[in-house]
Structure formats: structure tokens, C-alpha cells
Amino acid sequence: MSQFRFLRQPAIAVAAGVLALTLLVALFAPLLATSEAGRRVGPVFGSPSSAHPLGLDDAGQDVLSLLLRGARTVLIVGAAASLVAVLIGCAVGVLAGYAGGWVDSVLMRITDYFLVVPALPFMIVVAAIWGPSLSHIILVIGLLSWTQMARLTRAQTMSLRERGYILRARGLGSSHLRIVTRHLLPHLTPLVVANAALTVATAIFAEAALAFLGLGDPTSVSWGRMIEHAFSRSALSAGAWWAFVPPGLCIAAVVVACSVIGQGVAEIANPQLQHDHLPPRRVRLRATAAGGGEDDSGGSDSGRRLRRRTAATVMEES
Amino acid sequence: MNRGLDLVLRRTAVALITIFCAISLNFLLFRVVPGDAVSNLARVPNSTVAQQQALRHEFGLDRSIGVQYVAYLRELAHGNLGRSFANGQPVSKNLGEALGNTLPMVLLGTVVAILAGIATGVLGAVRRGTRTDRALTVSSLTVYALPAQWVGLLLLFLLGGVFPSGGRVDEFLIEPSPWQHTVDVLWHMTLPSLVVGLTLFGQYALLTRTAMLETLAEDYVLTARAKGLSTLRIVRHHALRNAMLPISTLIALSLGSVVGGVVLIETVFSWPGIGRAIYSAVTSRDYPMLQGAFLVLTVVVVVCNYVSDLIYLRLDPRITV
Numbered sequence: 001m002s003q004f005r006f007l008r009q010p011a012i013a014v015a016a017g018v019l020a021l022t023l024l025v026a027l028f029a030p031l032l033a034t035s036e037a038g039r040r041v042g043p044v045f046g047s048p049s050s051a052h053p054l055g056l057d058d059a060g061q062d063v064l065s066l067l068l069r070g071a072r073t074v075l076i077v078g079a080a081a082s083l084v085a086v087l088i089g090c091a092v093g094v095l096a097g098y099a100g101g102w103v104d105s106v107l108m109r110i111t112d113y114f115l116v117v118p119a120l121p122f123m124i125v126v127a128a129i130w131g132p133s134l135s136h137i138i139l140v141i142g143l144l145s146w147t148q149m150a151r152l153t154r155a156q157t158m159s160l161r162e163r164g165y166i167l168r169a170r171g172l173g174s175s176h177l178r179i180v181t182r183h184l185l186p187h188l189t190p191l192v193v194a195n196a197a198l199t200v201a202t203a204i205f206a207e208a209a210l211a212f213l214g215l216g217d218p219t220s221v222s223w224g225r226m227i228e229h230a231f232s233r234s235a236l237s238a239g240a241w242w243a244f245v246p247p248g249l250c251i252a253a254v255v256v257a258c259s260v261i262g263q264g265v266a267e268i269a270n271p272q273l274q275h276d277h278l279p280p281r282r283v284r285l286r287a288t289a290a291g292g293g294e295d296d297s298g299g300s301d302s303g304r305r306l307r308r309r310t311a312a313t314v315m316e317e318s
Numbered sequence: 319m320n321r322g323l324d325l326v327l328r329r330t331a332v333a334l335i336t337i338f339c340a341i342s343l344n345f346l347l348f349r350v351v352p353g354d355a356v357s358n359l360a361r362v363p364n365s366t367v368a369q370q371q372a373l374r375h376e377f378g379l380d381r382s383i384g385v386q387y388v389a390y391l392r393e394l395a396h397g398n399l400g401r402s403f404a405n406g407q408p409v410s411k412n413l414g415e416a417l418g419n420t421l422p423m424v425l426l427g428t429v430v431a432i433l434a435g436i437a438t439g440v441l442g443a444v445r446r447g448t449r450t451d452r453a454l455t456v457s458s459l460t461v462y463a464l465p466a467q468w469v470g471l472l473l474l475f476l477l478g479g480v481f482p483s484g485g486r487v488d489e490f491l492i493e494p495s496p497w498q499h500t501v502d503v504l505w506h507m508t509l510p511s512l513v514v515g516l517t518l519f520g521q522y523a524l525l526t527r528t529a530m531l532e533t534l535a536e537d538y539v540l541t542a543r544a545k546g547l548s549t550l551r552i553v554r555h556h557a558l559r560n561a562m563l564p565i566s567t568l569i570a571l572s573l574g575s576v577v578g579g580v581v582l583i584e585t586v587f588s589w590p591g592i593g594r595a596i597y598s599a600v601t602s603r604d605y606p607m608l609q610g611a612f613l614v615l616t617v618v619v620v621v622c623n624y625v626s627d628l629i630y631l632r633l634d635p636r637i638t639v
Contacts, residue, residue, distance in 0.1 A: 113339050118615050120578025125612050128600045212467045236475055248468030255463035
């Protein structure tokens with residue numbers, strides 16, 4: 001399974017684990033949640049106990065159950081909004097890069113505009129006009145998160161367009177549609193996957209922000225809405241940290257996981273930045289040499305290691 | 319020199335076109351989109367048809383879109399953004415005050431974030447692959463991933479007793495001297511600025527690290543090292559100087575996200591700035607304020623980007639587009 005080799009990097013493996021766990025929770029939330037949605041099980045802002053390990057919220061609901069149910073909304077919004085962004089971004093980027101000319105300049109001016117416009121206020125304005133619902137949130141986030149994708153796919157398409165195999169395919173009479181779908185898109189996949197993972201992260205962030213401003217879907221539980229409830233229904237003055245700390249940490253965990261995977265895929269797809277020209281680390285070397293002075297046998301050993309290290313560094317740099 | 323002037327003119331034209339697009343889009347968003355805001359005005363509960371007609375006429379909604387657009391542009395050219403539904407004041411006056419409150423708070427946080435972020439990023443890049451680097455990267459990423467509103471709530475929870483929990487000034491301070499007033503505002507500003515700084519810090523640190531890794535791999539760094547320069551000198555004069563080019567661009571680009579974060583942060587800390595103006599405009603359906611605030615924010619971001627373009631031209635004479 002060579003295409004899954006990147007999972008061997010510890011950070012990426014942990015990130016994939018976090019995402020897999022969130023996905024499982026989202027799938028099986030109704031089974032895992034101990035109390036039904038919207039059911040009052042104890043006092044308002046009841047503190048954590050053995051029955052309710054994360055305490056109760058402003059309506060006396062079990063925070064842990066809400067957290068488990070919220071995973072589903074967050075993943076749906078993240079994935080669906082990211083999908084919208086990927087579709088728009090790829091369409092704009094590939095069209096601009098492949099067609100060139102005036103199509104390119106018009107599309108890129110539009111992209112520049114969306115890149116400059118402050119995204120969150122724009123989302124707030126549109127969400128406020130459209131009214132709160134899950135599909136509106138997804139659309140709003142997707143419609144405002146595609147610029148990066150468009151720029152990246154455009155640049156990549158422009159460099160691929162002049163490659164020999166594409167020119168040959170064109171020479172053999174392939175249609176534009178066939179060239180784009182069969183020869184271009186497969187080469188864009190790593191880039192798109194890496195950027196889609198980052199877009200999921202921004203989408204989850206945006207959902208939390210919109211929910212915090214009261215523009216989230218009022219019928220579904222989400223981590224952003226849990227924070228909003230804690231804020232607007234004075235969890236702070238009640239001292240109920242358990243009402244807002246867990247959802248925030250969950251958002252951070254999923255966002256970090258998506259970013260790490262996105263970065264990891266991007267680094268594999270684009271293996272630069274693997275070396276530098278700074279001198280080998282002196283602090284480390286001196287420490288090893290000092291350790292060698294105390295113990296004779298260890299000294300020769302670490303001395304050998306030191307020489308090998310230096311040799312390796314020199315080879316790496318040359 | 320001539321080419322430089324040409325570039326400046328071109329950038330100016332692009333900035334002006336973008337602002338014009340923003341103005342037009344703002345008009346479209348609030349008037350033409352189905353279920354638009356202004357037509358909602360005429361939907362007064364239990365109103366008669368005659369009353370609705372009167373309302374539509376009063377707001378000029380019975381005229382054609384083209385006529386409305388021209389009227390909108392004309393009023394805008396006179397600096398008229400309409401009147402706030404909430405307090406009846408001109409929107410431009412409300413927004414001017416709000417912007418004056420937001421800018422110092424954001425500026426303080428941004429400066430802190432830039433200094434701390436660049437220091438962290440440089441350290442991480444120089445110590446690449448070590449435990450220090452990994453710790454710095456993971457912590458920057460974590461700070462970057464925490465929602466601003468959540469960080470604000472947490473700080474309020476932890477430090478709410480030490481710092482004021484909201485507002486810009488102490489309402490009970492009677493006739494404060496200018497010095498007292500400044501200290502009071504700074505004291506109120508600490509937590510919101512800290513949150514602005516924290517939300518930006520991670521982004522800047524990660525970005526500086528990547529930019530530094532790129533320049534450290536350049537041949538001129540190898541040359542500098544071959545000349546026998548110290549690591550500190552290489553990093554400061556050769557690597558960081560060149561890494562500052564992408565960093566300065568991305569700082570300007572991140573202004574968009576700062577402005578977004580400000581809505582959340584000002585809401586948490588009841589800071590009477592432009593972000594909170596947006597929030598209260600949303601909750602009280604104050605559409606003239608919402609429209610004006612969005613327009614002002616967009617113009618601010620466009621202008622910042624324009625200025626950063628100009629600075630970039632000055633910093634990097636290789637640029638030719």
C-alpha cells in the first residue's frame with residue numbers, strides 16, 4: 001500500500017486517527033449519546049459528575065451527548081462546504097488555466113475580488129439575508145472559500161498544459177473535455193486533496209463563527225452553537241467552564257487534524273524544503289563531545305557518531 | 319523609474335475597480351437577491367396593501383433597479399450611507415466612531431502577533447527538525463486552530479477578575495483626566511488585543527517558518543556561510559531579509575481574516591467597534607448599518623492590500639508584472 005506510506009509519519013497518523021474517530025462518532029452519535037436530544041436531565045449548569053462526565057449546559061442537557069451529536073453537523077458542514085468550494089475552485093482554476101486569454105483574465109479578476117473581500121463579514125451579511133439553515137450555511141461558506149483552490153489549480157494547469165503528453169494527446173485529436181478529464185485532473189488530484197483538507201478546516205471554523213453570531217442552523221446541535229449558548233446564556237458568570245471548553249477543544253482538534261493532513265499531502269506532492277544551508281547545530285555537538293569526555297568507551301562511540309553525523313550533513317548539503 | 323510608475327498606476331486602477339465592484343455588489347446583495355432585505359421592510363405584519371405601497375414608495379422601492387442604483391451611487395458619493403434603524407443616527411457617523419475604537423485595539427494585537435510570530439518562526443526554522451521546532455510548530459498550529467470567540471471566553475473565564483470583562487471605558491469614572499482615560503482604555507483593551515494577537519500569532523509563526531526554510535535553502539545562504547559569517551548574521555541579514563517579502567504580503571492578506579475575527583472578539587468583549595456594529599446590526603436587523611459596515615470593512619481591506627502592494631514594489635525591485 002505505497003500510497004498510504006505517508007501515514008507512517010507520526011503527526012499525520014495522529015491526525016488521521018483524530019479524523020477517523022470524529023467520523024465514527026458522527027456516524028454512531030445516536031447510539032453513543034446517553035441522553036436524547038433536547039432532554040433535560042438535571043439542574044442548569046450542573047457540574048461534572050459520574051453520570052454526566054462533562055456536566056450539564058444552560059438547559060440542563062448532558063454536554064457529552066451534545067458534543068457527540070455535534071460532531072455530525074460539524075463534519076457535514078465541513079465536508080459539504082469544502083465540496084462546494086472544491087467544485088467552484090477547480091472549475092474556475094482549470095478553465096482559466098486551460099483556456100487562457102480573456103477567459104483567464106476575467107476569471108482571475110473575479111478571484112482577486114473574492115480573495116480581497118473580508119470573508120467572514122461577507123458570510124455574515126449573506127447568512128443574515130438568507131436566514132439561518134444548514135444548507136444556507138454550507139452554501140455561504142462554500143461560495144466564499146474557493147479562491148485559494150482556483151489559484152492553485154490555475155497555476156498547475158498552466159504548467160501542465162504545455163507538457164509533452166498533453167500536446168501529444170491534442171495532436172492525436174483528443175477533445176478538450178477528454179484532455180481535461182483524463183490527462184489534467186488526475187495530475188491535479190494531490191493538490192486538490194491537500195487544499196480540500198485545509199478548506200474543511202476553514203469551513204468548520206466559519207461554521208463555528210456563524211453559529212456564535214446566532215446565524216447557525218437553529219434545529220441542529222453543533223460545537224459552534226454550544227459555545228454560543230454558553231456565551232449568550234451566561235455560562236461564564238455561572239462558572240460553568242464545562243459548557244464551552246470541550247466544544248472549543250473539539251473544533252481545534254479537528255481543524256489541526258485537517259491542517260496537518262493537508263500540509264502532509266502538500267509536502268509529499270511537492271518535495272521541496274528538505275534541506276538548508278545553516279551550519280550543523282553546534283549546541284548539540286558540544287554536548288555530545290562533553291558527554292564523551294566523562295566516559296571513555298561512550299566517548300569513542302559518540303565521537304564516531306559525531307563524525308558520521310557531520311559527514312552526513314556535509315553530504316546532504318553538497 | 320518609468321516602469322515603476324506604470325506599475326503603481328496599474329495597481330491603483332485595480333484597487334479602484336475592486337472598490338467599485340464592492341460598492342455594486344453591496345447594492346445587489348441588499349436589493350436584488352431573492353428575499354432581499356429592503357423588500358422585507360414592506361412586509362409589515364397586518365399591513366394593508368395601501369400601507370405597503372406607501373412604504374415601498376417612501377423607500378423608493380417602486381422605482382426601477384437602474385434608477386435605484388444611480389440614486390445609491392449618488393448618495394454614496396456624498397458620503398451618505400443612510401440612517402441606522404437602531405438609533406436614527408447617520409450610519410457614517412456611527413461607523414466612524416466604531417472604526418476609531420476598533421483600529422487601536424486591532425493594531426496593538428497585530429503588532430504583538432507580528433513580533434512574536436516572526437521570532438517563533440525564525441527559531442523553528444533555524445532549529446528545523448529538533449524538539450524545539452516540533453514543539454513550536456505544534457503550539458502555533460494549536461493556537462491557530464482555536465476559535466477566536468472561544469479563546470476570548472476562556473481568557474474572560476480565567477482573567478475576568480483581573481481585567482475588565484467588557485466595554486471600552488469604565489462608565490463610573492467621573493470626569494477622568496486624559497491620562498486616566500488613556501490608562502482606562504488600555505486596561506480594557508488588554509484582553510481583546512491579546513485575543514487578536516493570539517489568533518494571528520499561529521498563522522504568522524507557521525508562515526515565517528516556511529518562508530525561512532525556503533530562503534535557508536537558497537544558494538546565497540550557502541555563499542554567506544562559505545564566507546564564514548556567523549549563524550546569527552546569516553539568519554538576520556541574508557535569510558530573514560528575503561523571507562520578509564512573502565511574510566509582509568501575507569500579513570497584508572491576513573487583514574481580511576483579522577477583520578473577520580474582530581466581529582467575534584468584539585462581540586465577546588462588548589468592544590464598541592465595527593465588528594460589534596456588524597453583530598448588533600445582524601441581531602436587530604439594522605440593514606443600513608450592516609450594509610455600511612460591510613462596505614467600510616471591504617474598503618479598508620482593499621486599501622491595506624493596495625498599500626502592501628506598493629510597499630512590496632519598494633522592497634523588491636525585481637518585481638515586474
